[in-house]
Amino acid sequence: MNPAQVDLVSSLLRVLVYAGFVMVAGTLVFWSLVWPAGQADERLRRLLGGGTIVLALASLLGLLLPWWVRGGDLFSSLGREDGVAVLVRVAVLVVLAGFLADFTASPVVRVRRVVALAVVAVVAVTLVVQSNAVEGDWQAVKVAATIGHLFATAGWLGGLVALAVVIIPQENVAVLDEVIPRFSTLAFVSVVLLVVTGTAHALAVSDGVDALLSSSYGLVFMVKALLFAVMLLLGNHGRRYAGEVTFRRLNSPERIALSPGVHALAVVMGAELATAFAVLGTTAILVLVAPPPA
């Protein structure tokens, strides 16, 4: 396998890790903060289960790829930090998979909510340990920014996946009208967090504005920011829908089931989701072109 092929496989595995994280952490955050009763939805459970498998397999393959490419002794090829992070992550995912039926037996409130957010936190920390946040200067800033970025990603993209893939296709308008306003608030907070932490992390990694603007890392970062802006524009449609729901509730509760904009919302959220995965792709490329730590 030549270096270009290795980079390609490595990037694909990284995208799968991000996608798996969004499916797992996103669903858990969605249940915890937006729709606790959503644990009863079989499709959301499958989404979580599928995400668990994707995240675990992609993490393990990503860990073993350098050893497979370079050969030699396994332990000498495993970065200590990467190895521990991946094995802890997969251990948590195995426990989650084994106890998923018990966990989803009743709504995600109280202890279940704490457990769900703890799982997200542990998985996020293992991803941070594998990232360039723990190398070079400004480590405290980069670690805090990356953890915040991961939680915000889980909150926003996880909710989008749950809504666009599971809830909207079922056309359960009552649930949708209950969930959308709560998700809208979570999405707003997540977006603010993403902008702040993403910018702080990029500046810390590239060591200043000038270095950021004059590097290939900066170029990919700009592409990601552009895609993010497109997502914001699309997300604005969902925000308007949330506003309409609130207006209808206040003014004519009996008409709540009509929800005329649900099909347009489905289309827009589908586009938003596709853009989100393009953002994940650019994130994988950002890791590839990140400047080495000083």
Added chain:
Amino acid sequence: MRPAVRRGVAVSGAAVLLAGAVVVAREGMPRAEVNRATSPARTTTPTVGSSTATLTTPPSAPAEPSAPGEDAAGPGTTEPGVSLRVAVRSDGSFEVAEQAIFTRERTTLALAPPDVAGAGSGLDGVIPAVRELQAIADGRPVDVPARLRRTVVVDLGAPTRVVELRYVLDGTTRRSLPSDVGRGLGVVAPISTVAMDADVILRTADPAVLNLICPRLSPLARVCASGESGAFELRDPIPSGNAVVVLQISMPRP
């Protein structure tokens, strides 16, 4: 699967994985060392911080870069591109033989102190100094400044296909602390590619060079050495824009 069995399997699996994590924490190499370690030559090549025979091995005399014509096929030797041959001097500077083969004949060549930005490993602050510069264009001696302090455009005198440069690269080495005596890191980059896109290859026959790292490449490609101590070269040619090579060295005893 029955719930109790499923839970048991999950807990057992997690326990095995966590035990594996403990083993990796004890036996695995720190990420920084993995990134610096060679791949095929790992078993014969010392790494930073490892306990090696560096102190007991008689220090080698600085190896002279061999004549560029003796190089293996590749950029700067048999095809367009730049070939660098490097040896470590006892003061930690590098003796460099750089040969550029152009895709088409040219009458001028821009030379500049090597751009080593992004070298990392504590080498970002180094200020490269090129001295004792000599140049030959298609076999003809060319007038060049002895010290290269800024970008200069050299008149090659006639349409030229091959330029050979010899110089001492100073100021780009840092001793590794704590580490074995004489162990250090140095960075090398071509001086002839400031205004030219070309593939660059680096070779060294100096046993004082223990490893090569290409910090501007992607993380998995940064371990870019091929061969073994005394016969290292870059595994693949790298574009001039990324042609910064960090050499892990054991400085010869004066």
